[in-house]
Amino acid sequence: MTRTDYAWLLPSEMIGPTRGPRLPGDRGSARPRRTVRDWGVDALMFLVAVGIGLVGLAVSERAGNSDGVVFLDTVAGVLACCSLWARRRRPMGIALVLALLSAVAPAVGGAALVALFVVAVHRPFRPVAIVGGLSTVTGAVQPLIRPDPATPLLTGVVASVVLVLLVTGWGMLVRANRQLVVALRERASRAEAEADLRAEQAQRLAREAIAREMHDVLAHRLTLLSVHAGALEFRPDAPAPEVARAAGVIRDSAHEALQDLRMIIGVLRAPGDEGDRPQPTLATLDSLVAESRQAGMAVTLDSSVDDPSAVPASIGRTAYRIAQEGLTNARKHAPGTGSTVEVGGGPGDGLTVEVRNAAPVGEVPKVPGSGQGLIGLAERAALAGGRFEHGPTGDGGFAVRAWLPWTS
Known part of the structure; x- marks a missing residue:
């Protein structure tokens, strides 16, 4: 007007x-x-x-x-x-x-x-x-x-x-x-x-939240598909057990990706409903590490948190997504190397999450990426009131670190 x-x-x-x-x-x-x-x-x-x-x-x-x-x-x-x-x-x-x-x-x-x-x-x-x-x-x-x-x-x-x-x-x-x-x-x-401006900002924030969630949920599964499919392409003469194992990982990852996609679509269609599947927390970090090990990664989990279930749900979910994205990036850009996930802190001190991987060895299969994952993690940490940083390590590897507030 x-x-x-x-x-x-x-x-x-x-x-x-x-x-x-x-x-x-x-x-x-x-x-x-x-x-x-x-x-x-x-x-x-x-x-x-x-x-x-x-x-x-x-x-x-x-x-x-x-x-x-x-x-x-x-x-x-x-x-x-x-x-x-x-x-x-x-x-x-x-x-x-x-x-x-x-x-x-x-x-x-x-x-x-x-x-x-x-x-x-x-x-x-x-x-x-x-x-x-x-x-x-x-x-x-x-x-x-x-x-x-x-x-x-x-x-x-x-x-x-x-x-x-x-x-x-x-x-x-x-x-x-x-x-x-x-x-x-x-x-x-x-x-x-x-x-109108507030509605536009709310829509923009909602789109960003949906984009972050879809990236964090699906990138992990699709990276497994891409890495193992690439391995089969580079090694067509691989032994039958390895081919069967890679095919099983591809099948399981595709199935999980479909389940995650259905969950996200269900949440979008029914606002306020968190879906049938529970949201990840810090207590489910063990299952993420176990899944990565099953896919062939050498992952070490070092957690000094006494009771992961006591971590607030929103902070635990953010920490889980940071660890998930860190392992996804390690699998894409440094396959075959070891990765370490460190979690520590307590009430009043905050929660720290760090994922490190060693430098890649030999030729690395080309896996497309847009860099939106790290941007999304920085946004997640900022929304939670914490800090996020990433960069190369002294030995040629890569690390992502985050500090999240954990009130007593």
Whole structure:
């Protein structure tokens, strides 16, 4: 929503053809576009000015003035009413001139009040105070210069001053209401934009979380498929037991990958449901190491955590994913080498996880990778309030390390 969405609230003198709607009190030289509403408002104000002017003209005739004076009052009233059609260009000038004329020509009083109302609606307080003060003075002077025989002098003065104050207050109230509506619509527009931004950020975070989960869950299984399939390709003359063993690993990994994929799809289809399979924790790290050993990796697990089940579920799951990704990378980029998984820490000190592998020996089969796994691990550690780092070791190997908060 933009400022043009509430242009219907404002008369055309507040709307420029190129600048959009101007708030009350703004000025501009752009030629306004007149609408049907503007013509209707102009006609209504003209009729109000004529009606009040006729009352003033009747007062002039009742006071016994000569025909020449009545004629001049009539001409002044007609010119004053006609000048209201130009009030959009020079509201202040017209209001000041009509306020001065109203002191000596009662027929101008209606046009002067209309001009004062227009200034009060479309100008800030200072111009309104100037025109209102002048109108108050002329309204008090007019009964003294052109008294009405049928009305006491004090009554006429009080009535003129009260009428000027009522018109000024009414105009300022209209201006305040318009400004309030504009402010509320702008606030609603900002709130809607902020809500859209929050929804977009939530969707982005959800997509990132899904991408991390799918990568962490499936990359481990698919890497096993890729490594063993590559081994079969490089060694077509391998003994039958080794071929059978590799085929079994490929079959089991494909089956597990399908199960993990079904679990993720089930969670996505049923928000809030964690699926039928339990989420991994630090207590299931032993099974991950056993699975890696079964696939042919030489993995050493060194855990100094007394009770892995006491680790908070979210921290344990993050630690598991870090170890899983570290072993996956070791299997892809340094097959046949030994890997070490170290886990330590305790409540209050935090949980540390480190996965190291030695330098690869000989030719390494090309396994495609995007590097998103390490990025996802860094995001996981940051979301958990911890730290993550990775890099080569002194012996040419590679290591990933993470520290995760573990409150007591």
